[in-house]
Amino acid sequence: MGFASWVLHVDMDQFIAAVEVLRRPELAGRPVIVGGRGDPTERAVVSTASYEARQYGIGSGMPLKIAARKAPEDAVFLPVDHEAYEAASDHVMATLRALPDVVLEVIGWDECFLGVRTADPEAVAREAQRAVLEATGLRCSVGIGDNKVRAKIATEFGKPGGVFRLTEQNWFDVMGERSTRELWGVGAKIEKRLASHGIRTVRELADADHEAMLREFGPKLGAWYHGLGSGNGPAVVDDTPWVARSHSREITFQQNLAAPGEVDVAIRELAEHAYADCAAEGRPVTRVHLKVRYAPFETKTIGRKLPQPTLDRGEFVDAALALGQMLDRTREVRLLGVRAEMTMPEEGDPVERTPMRGRI
């Protein structure tokens, strides 16, 4: 077998919980649930649950109140500590980047792609796991693929702590009879729209009529979803530093906001923070978006372009407040968010940050 190009997807096992246990060894073996401010009576969700907690049906995204009901006596609830995870993430990424002849693309706090030319991708995967464990004390799973989509999906079959290879050769054997929902990028809504066309399995998606897919989802997404059925996806791992296009601040109120004056106070506060994140990069703000969740649970977003790009905090805050006048002032508000879109930086002036890509 000769050398070939491979994509490895490295995913940390129960990352946030693992970081917490690392600095509090006495928590090892106990159900650990990290989320919000660590108070399970508050409105917040689970960021990560340890494997011990998952045995009780507790998982990411679950409301803390529900998790508290399911959790056993000895469960531990901890607040989210972004800085600790950021530091651990940096350490992991630096370790992986130091592996010989790899290109690294960060796609989240706890996961990345490695591009590598090798005759033995499993050996590289094992070496990556060993290096990360030795340097940080954290374990990871690795998916091996001939593109990013297959590598990403492969990782699920390797957890925890393992390695799994998914390529064009075994794609349909492994994925053919599984639900479209197991594909990366297919959520509840897309699963339902596919099902309305009689498409429920990965193989049925691969065999779907291309024109029908374009009609249902449009030219780009239609082609993307159809190809997903065959495991198609990009294979290039890109280490270009990621540059944010926008920054936002959101807050969920423990008690719903009822008075319009309270809404204005909150918008001002959030807008100042969102603006500050952009200003810290020296990049003018071009648009403002407002996200509102009315009680009980209905989310709306609205946006406006600013008259011109600005680096004036007052201008941005005023624009956010003006947009706030468009909200339904008669309804109780349980969440508010303000997003600031920025101009993209000049070429050759990249801003190094923690990436959070929406799509590969």
Add this chain to the structure above:
DNA sequence: TCTGGGGTCCTAGGACCC
């Protein structure tokens, strides 16, 4: 029963221009 906070990308449809 209760649903966070940080992001990205895509589409539809209207306005406007040539």
Add this chain to the structure above:
DNA sequence: TCTGGGGTCCTAGGACCC
């Protein structure tokens, strides 16, 4: 009096990711 076709920009909103 009747009225094409293409392009671009903008807004609003939806869907997905970790």
